[in-house]
Amino acid sequence: MSGRFVNEALVGIAGSRAKLATPALVIDLDAFERNIAKMADHVRRNGMSIRPHAKTHKCVEIAKLQIAAGAVGQCCAKLGEAEAMGAGGIESLIITSPVVTQQGIARAMALNAKVSDLMLTVDNPENATALAAAAKASGKPLKVLVDLDPGLHRTGIAPGEPVLALAKQIHADDNLVLRGLQCYAGHVMHIEEFAERREASLVAMKLLGETRDAFKAAGLPTDIISGGGTGSFDIDPEAHVLTELQGGSYAFMDKQYNDVKAPNGGAAPFETSLFVQMSVVSNNTAGLATTDAGFKAFSTDAEPPVLLSGAPEGAKYFFFGDEQGGIALPGGGKLPLGASLTAITPHCDPTVNLYDAYHVVRGDTLVAIWPIEARGKSA
Amino acid sequence: MSGRFVNEALVGIAGSRAKLATPALVIDLDAFERNIAKMADHVRRNGMSIRPHAKTHKCVEIAKLQIAAGAVGQCCAKLGEAEAMGAGGIESLIITSPVVTQQGIARAMALNAKVSDLMLTVDNPENATALAAAAKASGKPLKVLVDLDPGLHRTGIAPGEPVLALAKQIHADDNLVLRGLQCYAGHVMHIEEFAERREASLVAMKLLGETRDAFKAAGLPTDIISGGGTGSFDIDPEAHVLTELQGGSYAFMDKQYNDVKAPNGGAAPFETSLFVQMSVVSNNTAGLATTDAGFKAFSTDAEPPVLLSGAPEGAKYFFFGDEQGGIALPGGGKLPLGASLTAITPHCDPTVNLYDAYHVVRGDTLVAIWPIEARGKSA
Structure with missing residues (x-):
């Protein structure tokens, strides 16, 4: 093995895709670039910004490409x-989950000293007090957004008096700089029918709009209103609330988002650009091939991956344990040893x-x- | 952050477990050491060896501890x-899945040049020919085991004439050294009822025993007969076929294996030594706490993790997306921000x-x- 990655020697060699050691996570750069450009164009036309979610790609190079295309961070x-991301030179960062532990707060302060525009999200007065002290x-003062609960109850503080009181506490503190609001309606993104998804998204946006208006009335800053995602990217702009969209999956797409229907049931608004390439490693049984991609190669929180190429029409992937996938082949078919197959990922974030x-x-x-x-940087 | 790992500064500090940046994968060393010792003792008493599966732990230090306790590799x-494992100094290795691609075979030869006792498993005459040429x-000749299909049809060659013909082809080739057989009945390991699991395991062992006897009758080597796992560790010895057991999960255990019943419905034969520690990051809703451990902190191919400590009796973990877990608290309860919880993993291998x-x-x-x-070394 030469270099850091097993396939490094293949870079730049024509036709090298078919020779990758597998399972391999593959980006189709043409489709990926079109997705980045399309989203950049979409937010520009709607007078918003995009702040892509690094939880999807986890990659400094991709963050840089998104920022080069206009993303604000x-x-x-x-x-x-x-x-x-900070180590990779990305300077404007929102951490979208609360940072509450003693060690976490100490690390956040170290990061705040290093990057110019770190923002934390806060949903709890006690946490605001701890962050202010740190x-x-x-x-160095710490920038924060107040996280509003859109009704999912995962993170965020309740609308009305609770969110206003928290914002006032932060705004009154010299060690914290209130920048605005975050609201992420995670339960909305994968509603498959457009009309139903639109309705649910706009309920969250209405709540957020009312909160923003209450902030303004109270003289609280609303420079950044951050939220939304790939499932609501073409719905949220009509509410005129968000200043920036938090989509991540749009760059890659996956089986889950391909099933989310566009208006009038049209095609998915972004192209699938992320794939897992795998190889047949055993083929002794008619109608069955075993590949080298199982539970450790695809996330298993959604439906199984969808075969895209390398197998005959009607072939289906099934999970065959930790290390292997099965390909059920129609009509008792057979695939050669070493044959290369490509699949769309079930859910891009946990697969990446x-x-x-x-x-x-x-x-x-x-x-x-x-x-x-x-x-793996989940902590 | 000092050093390579975020929690490095806590090593050796009394009471430091509660301060870990979370989610964190935790080994209870006392329970782990008892598991290693118990398995070592079990195989010794049964005149077998243990060759633990590194696919579970993926860690050189653990491989070394297992070998120090008597494991053969x-x-x-x-x-x-x-x-x-080779880079970490482990010299006796069986790769239990076929290596079939051109790049894979080249890498296998490089590894064979480096470690003294590499063995590949082969289930296909075409693959045997390719390996022999390489x-x-x-x-340097390559050691191989013939992989016998126990009826799962994942990998392995059919019993009877096919397995014998393949073994003869290998044995006749000067560039390959036949060492014996592998047979792994992966479909048997998690059958929960002991009697049913015993019956299914012994069916596979009977097939393997007959194949071994046919090898002997044909003058083929049978020095190594490798197979079995944590679910059959106390069943396989009675068949007197395996020379070495391939268990991996026994060192850690998990929800899945804790549900596999011992003879007479007794307690699990090994202790749970592997946990995920997580922290409460949001608690604004009565009866609910949000932790920092979701789809990226636990494998999702089995049932959800089981809460072990940090939450009141009756509390239940549920997946709350990629990044978070929900804790449903009985009676509208509340957990403090930053509270530490520990859970048993659903399935140890893909969680590790x-x-x-x-x-x-x-x-x-x-x-x-x-x-x-x-x-992540799935390729």
């Missing part, structure tokens, strides 16, 4: 992800989190390997 | 895992594959951090 789900001790690198291809050629620096 | 599911070109390191504790103190060198 990155969202990070966890502190470790933000540390990885920011004071660190000598299984891999150390992307294999970036143009057509049939591996053109780059991008490390996934924040892989 | 390690099994590896994939070539990348074997490369990581071994010849490499100048999400983490870069084990946090090794004795009681309440972090005593070591063990890197998981083969994490």
